[in-house]
Amino acid sequence: MKVFAVGCEYAGTTTLMHQVQDWMRDNLGQTTIIHDHFKLPHASGHPPIETPGTILTEVEKAQVMAMSPKVKEIFTRYALYYHTSSETEASNIVGSLFTGHYIDDLIYGPHYFGYGGPGEPGDRRMEAQTIEQRLMTYTPQIVIVHMKASAETIRQRMKDAPHDHSLIEDADIKFLLRRFEEEFARSSIPNRIVLDTTNSTPESTFQEFLSQAEPFLTEGDRLRMLTKGA
Numbered sequence: 001m002k003v004f005a006v007g008c009e010y011a012g013t014t015t016l017m018h019q020v021q022d023w024m025r026d027n028l029g030q031t032t033i034i035h036d037h038f039k040l041p042h043a044s045g046h047p048p049i050e051t052p053g054t055i056l057t058e059v060e061k062a063q064v065m066a067m068s069p070k071v072k073e074i075f076t077r078y079a080l081y082y083h084t085s086s087e088t089e090a091s092n093i094v095g096s097l098f099t100g101h102y103i104d105d106l107i108y109g110p111h112y113f114g115y116g117g118p119g120e121p122g123d124r125r126m127e128a129q130t131i132e133q134r135l136m137t138y139t140p141q142i143v144i145v146h147m148k149a150s151a152e153t154i155r156q157r158m159k160d161a162p163h164d165h166s167l168i169e170d171a172d173i174k175f176l177l178r179r180f181e182e183e184f185a186r187s188s189i190p191n192r193i194v195l196d197t198t199n200s201t202p203e204s205t206f207q208e209f210l211s212q213a214e215p216f217l218t219e220g221d222r223l224r225m226l227t228k229g230a
Helices: 013-028 058-065 069-082 101-113 124-138 151-160 170-186 202-216 219-229
Strands: 002-006 096-099 143-148 192-196
Touching: 002 013, 002 101, 002 170, 013 096, 013 143, 013 202, 013 219, 069 101, 069 124, 096 101, 101 124, 101 170, 143 170, 143 202, 151 170, 192 202
Parallel strands: 002 096, 002 143, 143 192
Antiparallel strands: none
């Protein structure tokens, strides 16, 4: 099972991916890595195999943020392609969980980091199209999940439980929600799920995910579920 969750920060993408990770371990017998390091300065770390040696220190995060827009663009572009499906990935039976990836970078890069705009080196619209074509070529079973919430809900979550090095700003919330709507609608990935977390708990959101994801389970997923339950 390969899942790609997108949505404005505080919409619940990371929470959902950890729930899916636990579910895959318990029901498919898979220890699955979460790739959730596409919002600078969060550029490393792969739950559940994180160690102090794989997570950036505060000094290192400051160094990442001090990079010029040109260097940030190169750095993130390399990371995106490193984490994009290839012929090797096509034969990999282990599931993958992604949060944000190229859609995060397409939205946040030009808006917050000064790179990847139209016609600029590393134009993120062009890069996103190339990456998505590779995904559909090598991992057509991938499921894209758009997690959304009202602007008021995002704003309240920012106040109640601020993230470490939170990226988004209050004045940008409505703009960002609209941009994620646009990019989800633009995506050519056919296996699609929409989850509105405005008035739902993490558990109810996860149960809704399982319900919507059921048609997208592969034969391999179903076989592993039977084997695990035997």
